[in-house]
Every structure is written in structure tokens, then in C-alpha cells.
Amino acid sequence: MNVAMPGHTTVKSDPVPANFGKPVIEARDLDLTFQTGDGPVHALSKINLTVRQGEFVSFIGPSGCGKTTLLRVIADLEQPTGGAISVNGLSPEAARKARAYGYVFQAPALYPWRTIGKNIALPLEVMGFSAAERQTRIRDNLALVDLAGFENKFPWQLSGGMQQRASIARALSFDPDMLLMDEPFGALDEIVRDHLNEQLLKLWAKTQKTVVFVTHSIPEAVFLSTKIVVMSPRPGRIHEVIDCDLGTDRPLEIRETPEFLAIAARVRDGLRAGHSYD
Amino acid sequence: MTAVTAPRRRLTEGRAVPVATMVLAILVIWYACTIWLNARWQLQVFDRAGQADWTIWQFVAGTFAQDRPVLPAPHQVLVELWNSVAMQDVTSRRSLVYHAWITLSATLLGFVMGTVLGIALAVLIVHNRAVDRSLMPWLIASQTIPILAIAPMIVVVLASIGLTGLVPKSLISTYLSFFPVVVGMVKGFRSPDALQLDLMRTYHSSRGQVFGKLRWPSAMPYLFTSMKVGVAASLVGAIVGELPTGAAGGLGSRLLAGSYYGQTTQIWAALFMAAALSATLIFVIGLVERIVLKRMGVRP
Ligand SMILES: Nc1ncnc2c1ncn2[C@@H]1O[C@H](COP(=O)(O)OP(=O)(O)OP(=O)(O)O)[C@@H](O)[C@H]1O
Ligand SMILES: [Mg+2]
Numbered sequence: 001m002n003v004a005m006p007g008h009t010t011v012k013s014d015p016v017p018a019n020f021g022k023p024v025i026e027a028r029d030l031d032l033t034f035q036t037g038d039g040p041v042h043a044l045s046k047i048n049l050t051v052r053q054g055e056f057v058s059f060i061g062p063s064g065c066g067k068t069t070l071l072r073v074i075a076d077l078e079q080p081t082g083g084a085i086s087v088n089g090l091s092p093e094a095a096r097k098a099r100a101y102g103y104v105f106q107a108p109a110l111y112p113w114r115t116i117g118k119n120i121a122l123p124l125e126v127m128g129f130s131a132a133e134r135q136t137r138i139r140d141n142l143a144l145v146d147l148a149g150f151e152n153k154f155p156w157q158l159s160g161g162m163q164q165r166a167s168i169a170r171a172l173s174f175d176p177d178m179l180l181m182d183e184p185f186g187a188l189d190e191i192v193r194d195h196l197n198e199q200l201l202k203l204w205a206k207t208q209k210t211v212v213f214v215t216h217s218i219p220e221a222v223f224l225s226t227k228i229v230v231m232s233p234r235p236g237r238i239h240e241v242i243d244c245d246l247g248t249d250r251p252l253e254i255r256e257t258p259e260f261l262a263i264a265a266r267v268r269d270g271l272r273a274g275h276s277y278d
Numbered sequence: 279m280t281a282v283t284a285p286r287r288r289l290t291e292g293r294a295v296p297v298a299t300m301v302l303a304i305l306v307i308w309y310a311c312t313i314w315l316n317a318r319w320q321l322q323v324f325d326r327a328g329q330a331d332w333t334i335w336q337f338v339a340g341t342f343a344q345d346r347p348v349l350p351a352p353h354q355v356l357v358e359l360w361n362s363v364a365m366q367d368v369t370s371r372r373s374l375v376y377h378a379w380i381t382l383s384a385t386l387l388g389f390v391m392g393t394v395l396g397i398a399l400a401v402l403i404v405h406n407r408a409v410d411r412s413l414m415p416w417l418i419a420s421q422t423i424p425i426l427a428i429a430p431m432i433v434v435v436l437a438s439i440g441l442t443g444l445v446p447k448s449l450i451s452t453y454l455s456f457f458p459v460v461v462g463m464v465k466g467f468r469s470p471d472a473l474q475l476d477l478m479r480t481y482h483s484s485r486g487q488v489f490g491k492l493r494w495p496s497a498m499p500y501l502f503t504s505m506k507v508g509v510a511a512s513l514v515g516a517i518v519g520e521l522p523t524g525a526a527g528g529l530g531s532r533l534l535a536g537s538y539y540g541q542t543t544q545i546w547a548a549l550f551m552a553a554a555l556s557a558t559l560i561f562v563i564g565l566v567e568r569i570v571l572k573r574m575g576v577r578p
Contacts, residue, residue: 077476096482103480109473113495113574122491126481154575174481 021053024210031082042235043069056211058221059229066236067214101178102171108163110155117151120170141169161192178210205248222264232274239274315348316341350543358547378551380528381516388451389512396459404467421457430522447519454515455508462504466497502567509559
């Protein structure tokens with residue numbers, strides 16, 4: 001995982017780093033047009049993307065550029081109107097039915113009538129885990145997101161940050177190979193966000209899960225990712241894919257290093273260039 | 279301890295004053311109406327007795343003490359209630375408790391059937407587009423038919439096939455109470471937002487699981503609201519169902535008998551009994567609601 005990346009850090013289409021596994025998400029000329037009351041909205045246009053096993057890929061781009069839509073297509077929550085996409089070599093629908101991913105929404109979306117523990121058990125109940133197995137997984141995953149002892153609290157008794165952590169624990173509880181996260185820390189303050197970023201990074205390094213992560217924050221994207229997908233709006237498309245080669249051991253201080261700042265500057269340039277298209 | 283209970287006591291005090299004022303105002307208006315509505319008969323009474331020099335106090339006292347007043351005074355109704363509730367054996371036909379129990383049993387049976395039917399129809403409507411389109415207009419149409427018009431027909435038709443007593447009345451209760459439950463539960467089952475539904479979809483959950491783990495708990499507040507409306511409608515249904523059967527007992531027959539014999543006080547006592555019954559039923563549902571919602575972690 002720590003092996004240095006090949007020299008080419010910017011590739012328009014698909015970088016093929018040798019150190020990650022087989023492709024798990026492959027999109028070819030993906031297109032999605034929403035038919036709305038005031039005419040069609042071209043949300044995704046000619047998306048070509050490969051995500052490999054164990055990668056941490058971030059989508060970054062201005063509001064409305066289709067980040068959520070792309071994530072939802074991967075998750076089979078939205079149907080593309082053109083092109084092809086496979087997840088784990090299957091159609092997104094088959095992958096969803098095989099429970100290939102855990103999805104973290106922008107809002108915690110905890111069920112208010114369930115305690116935190118019961119919320120984490122929700123996917124486990126649906127998937128038919130035994131009661132004993134559910135209990136151990138609730139405990140383990142609560143500990144993982146620093147919420148031990150909150151099992152019997154109801155969501156409204158927790159802060160926004162704690163609720164979001166609970167929703168991450170819920171997505172992790174059934175141990176999917178892939179995590180799809182849509183701006184999970186968008187609503188949180190800087191300090192909590194830093195803390196959760198560190199925890200997420202540790203988790204990713206430990207479990208080798210593939211993570212696809214949507215964010216608005218350049219530092220967050222650079223800090224977390226192995227690959228940053230810069231998107232631009234109208235129509236939503238991939239402007240640039242930037243490799244982010246900072247290794248798996250990333251203390252928060254890495255954000256002061258020249259390497260980090262150089263990548264952040266390139267992401268910023270990419271975002272600016274993408275914006276000037278319209 | 280005192281610090282915790284003090285605000286609550288102040289709250290009840292804050293509520294007691296307006297409630298007492300309201301009750302007082304209603305009593306004053308009622309007594310005024312009693313004098314006004316019974317005046318003509320009282321004048322006739324004095325006339326017939328050849329009593330020309332009556333005082334205003336005799337007149338007022340007279341309007342409050344008539345045997346068959348147009349509007350009985352509140353204390354007359356209270357005395358009638360006391361006589362027919364506390365002074366009678368509950369198994370006696372002269373006991374209002376006896377009649378209230380007959381009505382209550384029909385109400386409860388009809389209400390339970392109506393609630394079950396309402397929930398079942400709502401489940402069908404939510405899960406099947408064709409049912410939604412074809413059934414809903416009929417359900418709405420069913421409620422536009424005046425119940426007073428079809429209640430006697432239901433009673434007569436069912437009597438002709440040997441069904442009398444509790445069942446026909448309960449069916450009328452069912453007919454009135456299922457509708458608010460259908461409407462409320464359809465709304466409740468559809469209340470989960472897109473995010474909550476998407477979440478279940480990412481787990482590849484079955485329709486049954488979506489129903490049991492998301493739609494049903496989401497609909498709980500709607501269930502209790504529509505049950506409160508439904509139980510009141512159910513009581514009306516049971517009383518209406520008792521009107522055509524006449525002598526068979528129940529608050530409805532009591533109302534009918536009262537109006538036959540001009541026993542207005544008896545009518546009002548029966549009305550008060552019905553109101554108390556309905557308030558009690560709604561209170562009980564509210565109690566269950568509070569317990570259930572508390573267990574579901576609703577923010578106090
Ligand atoms: N269900 C929908 N129906 C119609 N249009 C939609 C729908 N979902 C998204 N869109 C449109 O598609 C475009 C992309 O939306 P999307 O939510 O993917 O943006 P985003 O990049 O996630 O933005 P943000 O950063 O604000 O979350 C927007 O123009 C949006 O209005
Ligand atoms: Mg979005």
C-alpha cells in the first residue's frame with residue numbers, strides 16, 4: 001500500500017497504479033439526464049472512471065456538478081440514461097442486491113424511533129444476522145466510531161457529529177467491501193471533522209476497504225484520498241483525475257508539508273479551470 | 279423535588295383558570311337560555327293556575343323546575359344523571375350505565391373492526407397502485423352517503439337474515455370508523471422520506487421489511503390521531519344504529535324514548551353520558567399513544 005506511485009500523477013482518463021487491486025467500479029461513457037418539469041437536466045456526461053480495490057477516491061467539484069448523482073448511480077439508487085457501469089463486475093443492481101457497499105448519506109438518516117444500537121442493527125436485521133452476532137457488531141462498531149456507551153440513547157440525544165458517526169457505524173456494521181460516502185462530514189465543525197478524517201483514514205488503512213467519498217473541501221480530499229476526481233458542472237463531467245500519493249500513514253500535520261500543498265494547489269487549479277468552462 | 283414539580287403545578291394552575299371561566303360562562307348562557315326557552319310554558323302554567331301576581335323569582339324558579347322543559351336546566355340534568363347512574367342497579371333498564379354499556383360494547387367491537395379494516399385497506403393502497411386508483415374514489419363516495427339514511431336499511435336487512443343486537447350496530451360503527459383510519463394510515467405509511475427509503479434500498483430489503491421496519495413505525499403518530507377520530511365516529515355509529523331498533527336498549531334507544539315521551543331531561547342526560555363516553559375513549563387512546571410514543575423515543 002505504501003509503495004511509491006509511478007511518476008505520472010495527472011492522467012486525464014484512468015491512471016493504472018500497480019499497487020491497487022482489481023477494478024471494482026468501472027464507468028464507460030456514463031450519461032444521466034433527469035427529465036424535470038422545466039426541461040431535461042444533464043446531470044452526468046461522458047463519465048469514464050475506474051476505481052480499484054482498496055483505493056480511496058474523492059469526488060470534488062462545485063455544487064450541482066453531479067457528485068451525488070454519480071455516487072447514487074454506483075449505488076443503484078439512480079438509473080443512468082447512457083453508457084455502461086459495472087460494480088464488482090456486476091450491474092449496479094446486482095451489486096446492490098449482493099450488498100456490496102455501505103452508503104453514508106449527507107444527513108445521518110437515523111431512524112428516530114430506534115436507539116443508536118438498534119439503528120446500527122438495522123442492516124443486520126434486514127440481512128438476517130443472529131441476535132448474538134448483532135450484539136457484538138453493535139458493540140464493536142460503536143467503539144470504532146468512539147460512541148461506546150451510547151447504545152441505548154435515541155438519536156435526538158446525540159449531537160450532529162455523533163449522529164453522523166453513528167451512521168458511519170451503521171454502514172460499517174455488515175462489513176461491506178466498499179463504502180460510498182456522500183459529504184459525510186459536510187455539516188460538522190473543523191475540529192470534529194479533522195478528528196473524523198483521521199479515524200476514517202485509520203479505518204481505511206486497517207480494513208483495506210474501497211472508499212468513494214464526496215466532498216467540497218480541498219484539504220479533506222487531499223488528506224484522505226489516493227485519487228481525487230475533479231468534476232465540473234453543466235453538464236456534470238470529470239474535469240481531471242489527480243493522483244494523491246501521500247502514503248497510508250498521514251498525520252494531520254501532513255497538511256503543512258509542501259507535497260500536500262502542491263497537490264491541494266493542483267486540485268484548486270483544476271476546480272477553477274472546470275468552473276471557467278461556463 | 280420541589281424545584282421539579284413546581285413548574286408543573288404552575289402549569290395546571292395556568293390551565294385551571296381559563297377552563298373554570300369557560301365552564302362558568304357556559305353555565306350562565308345555559309341558565310339564560312333555560313329561562314328564555316321555557317318562558318312560554320311557564321306563562322301558561324301561571325295562566326292556568328289563575329295566578330296573576332307572580333314575582334320574577336317565582337317565574338325564574340318555575341322555568342328551572344319544569345317536568346318536560348324545552349331546555350332543562352343544568353342542575354336538572356345533573357339530578358337526572360345522578361338518579362339514573364348512581365341510584366339504579368346497573369343491570370336495571372332504568373340505569374344509564376346499563377344503556378351506556380350496551381352502546382360501548384357495540385362501539386368497541388365496531389371500532390376494532392373499523393381500525394383493522396382501515397389499516398388493511400391502507401396497506402393495500404400503499405402497496406398497489408391499481409388498488410390506490412380504483413379503491414380510493416369508492417371509499418370517499420362511501421362516506422358521502424348520509425349514515426342516517428342507510429343505518430335503518432342495514433339494521434332491517436341484517437335482521438331479515440337473523441342478525442340482530444350487537445352486530446348490526448357494530449357494522450355501522452365500522453362503516454363510520456374505518457375511513458379516518460384509512461386516510462390517516464395511507465398518509466402515515468407514505469410519510470417516510472426519500473432518504474429513509476433509499477437507506478432500506480441499499481440493504482436490498484424486501485417490501486415486508488420496508489413495511490415492518492420503516493413504514494409501520496413511521497405511521498404510529500398517524501394511527502393514534504386517526505383512531506381518536508375513528509372512535510368518536512364509532513360511538514356516533516353505534517348510537518345511530520340503536521335508533522331504528524328502538525326498545526333494544528343503549529344510549530340511542532334512550533334518546534329515542536326520551537323524545538317520544540317529551541322527556542328532555544332524559545335526552546340531555548343520555549347526551550352527556552355519550553359525551554363522557556367519547557371523551558373517556560379518546561383519553562384512553564391518548565394514554566396508549568403517550569406510552570407507545572415514549573417507548574419509541576419521541577422527544578419529550
Ligand atoms: N432527482 C432529480 N431530479 C431532477 N434533477 C436532479 C435530481 N437529482 C439531481 N438533479 C440535478 O442534477 C444536478 C446534479 O445534482 P447533484 O445532486 O448530483 O449535485 P452535487 O454535485 O451532489 O451537488 P452538491 O455539492 O450541492 O451536493 C443538479 O443540477 C440537480 O439539480
Ligand atoms: Mg450532493
